[in-house]
Amino acid sequence: MDLSYWEIKTWLTNVDFTIVGSGIVGLNCALSLKSRFPKAKILILEKGVLPQGAxxxxxxxxxxxxxxxxxxxxxxxxxxxxxALVKRRVAGLALLREILGDKKMNYQPFGGYELFMKADTAHFECCMSKKTEINQLLEPIFKQDVFSVKNNVFNFKNIKDKYIFNTFEGQLDTGMMMAALLQKVQSKGIKILYNLFVEHFSEDTHSVKVKTNLFTFSTSKLLIATNGFASTLHIKGVKPARAQVLITKPIKNLHIKGTFHMDRGFYYFRNIDHRILFGGGRHLDFKGEETVEMKQTEPIQSHLETLLKEIILPETPFEIEHRWSGIMGVGNQKKAIVKPLGNHVSCAVRLGGMGVAIGSLVGKELAEVWD
Structure with a gap:
């Protein structure tokens, strides 16, 4: 791609910080850098037309x-x-709410519920027996019990009559959150270039040469916030994990309100705009879902629909309106990888499916790697 003098001068000359990835981590990293270095020239590269991961x-x-x-x-x-993992997630959510404010992302503290299949008696009894122990473990963070027991007030079918309730859990509008973050970043004069992916980078004494699919340029520092796509830049310790999701058309008189977990969090659903959003099922095919391919598979989508019909909406007609998938970054440990990769290159990846919770905090930490 031939660039004009103006394009080179305005976007690609004297770049202080280049961030790869315009997701939660990348945008928060940019905001933190701009706060600390107001005169710095910051450039974000994004491979998609919107943030491409999760x-x-x-x-x-x-x-x-x-x-x-x-x-x-x-x-x-x-x-x-x-x-420490739970404490970081709580701190990260608090930071996100502080940065954007609850209205900008329609944050709702409806609480979270864990459901157990009727046949899953051993697992349910194990969780019930450990509830007090885990509440005691987390008491220094929350200053009260996190988990309690509630009856099946939403009349789900084929599950145990009791839920485990988490009073501190909430939900938000992902689109509003990201639009607000993008607006905040752009208002600071931080530039974002879309449809660009980094093919290679190399360090010299004072800078990093970055080769993209369209052009090559130099930057003083390169910060990689690609999470599940980390392996494409040869960052070790991270595997992609695809999460498949579907959402219904609006349902009249929908009484379900909250965030809901099943089967160790491998299934999750919630209310949004009079609809049910339902996702998960990667444990049905761990190897197959270890991919960066953004598509859905018939077995998992079919299984989600079956659970939606048999458990969540057994007596309510519904239609599926949209299906999609997102790519998470996972590994053998749940702790995110935030570290330098060289004298001028650093990364923040492997958020373990907790990007909403810890993305703001991890982005801030990425901006502080060289402190």
Whole structure:
């Protein structure tokens, strides 16, 4: 691609910071850098027409982990590590709300519910028996019990009669959140270039040469915030994890309100605009869903529809209006990778499906890697 003198001069000359990825992490990184270095020239590169990973495709859960997810994490992490993970998620959500304000993303504190299949008695009883222990573990963060028990007030079918309720969980409008973040970033004079993906980068003594699909330029610092796409830039410790989602057409007199988790968080649904948004099911085909391909598969979509009909809306006619998928970044550990990759290159990836919760905090940490 031949660039004009004006294009080179205005967008690609004397770039102080280049951020790869315009998702939650990349945008918050840019805001943090601009706050610390008001005169810095900051450029964001985005491979899609909108943020391409999960930032505009997530379910809009303002959550930090259901009871069964926390218990599952304790199988591979210490109590101290799990406590730290939850604390970071809570701090990240607080930071996001502080940066944007609740109205800008329609944040609603409806609480979160965990449902258990009727046949899943052993798992349900295990969670119930550990509820007090986990409440005690998290008490220093919340100063009161997080998890309690509620009756099946929404009349879901084929599940246990009791839910485990999380009073601190909320929901938000993902589109509003990202539009507000983008508007805030652009109002600071930070430039975003779309439909550009980084093919290669190399450091020299004082800068980084960045080769994109359209042109090559130099930047003083390169910050990579590509999460599930990290492997495309040869960043180790991160695997892509596709999350498939569907949403119904508006349903009259929809009485369901809140965020809902099933099967250790592998299924999740919520109300939004008189609809039900329902996603998950990657555990049905872990290997197949370890991909950066943005599409849906018939077995998972069919299974989501079956659960929607048999559990969530058993007596309510519905139609599916949209289907989509997003790409998360996961690994053997839940802690995000935020680190330098060289003298002038750093990354913040592997958010473990908790981008809404920790994206703002991780973005801020990425901006502070070289402090």
């Amino acid at each position: 930032s505009t495709k997530n379910a809009g859960f303002a959550c930090f982990g259901s009871l069964s997810e926390i218990l599952d994490d304790l199988k591979t992490h210490t109590e101290g590590e799990v406590f």
